[in-house]
Amino acid sequence: MTDGPMNHLQMLVGDGNLYICRVKNIFKPAYTGNRWLNGDKAYSIKYGYDWLQGQHEPVPWHYRVWNSLNIFKHSFIYSLDGVLERLKTRDHLFRAGACQQNSCLLCGVGEDSCLHLVFSCTSSSRICQQIMLWLGIKVSSYENVFITWKKWGRWFKSKKLQKVSYAVLAALVYHIWMSRNYTLWNDAVNSQSGL
Incomplete structure (x- = not known):
């Protein structure tokens, strides 16, 4: 405050x-x-x-997250996950002793954390690459949500297209988070095509 x-x-x-x-x-x-x-x-x-x-420190990501084309729930989860790293993931619960495992629910390889979901989860990276192909953006093998976030701003020259791409990216983060929660609460893995 x-x-x-x-x-x-x-x-x-x-x-x-x-x-x-x-x-x-x-x-x-x-x-x-x-x-x-x-x-x-x-x-x-x-x-x-x-x-x-009072005085607030300006943040460089506000126009990406609180874009006028974004749906509020997408922006909210996007800000908590991709930017602020405040979503309650299993790594927080594991450190508090509230759960026994902290492995990623989507890929099973890394630890279930905001950083992993955005930066290094293979499942979210594959989905991100598929969306980039759909949008006609050049894809590299190391794509993840964070790299894409920075890249899309430079790729599209039109402000309108930038807003659309940021809205798609916020929706992507939201649906990755919802898929992770579906896996956690229903004990079933959501397919990538279901996202």
Whole structure:
């Protein structure tokens, strides 16, 4: 979380009591006279919200993940898996002692981790190569989802085609994750053609 006024506001909302006077006191340092912050513009809700959020570090992958053509659930899983590595895979459970095995559910070779699913799983690499052939992109033998992610941005010159390719890539990561979960919960391997 960011430091600053947003933490105070979350504490107020968290206990169920949002007092207008307290919120007013949070905004007081930024609002003087009839002007907002340094006095060059009038207050608006947008400026107030931006001020409450605080400073955020820009990330280079946001336009790929939060693409306007992506379906939200695809973007969400894509951000957790491919970018932030926060999906709950068996390697996390194995380290916590909650499961006995940590092998990949799709290929059975590597450990079941976000890095393995995106970088080195043979099953996800084969699926990625098939989709690249379908899209007409030159395929090499070492293709994986991460290399593809960087490559597709350079391959397509049109912004519209880049957005479509990133939406396809987000869907690919989502369906790889769903196939992995299907294998885990149903004790059955989902075929690559089923993806």
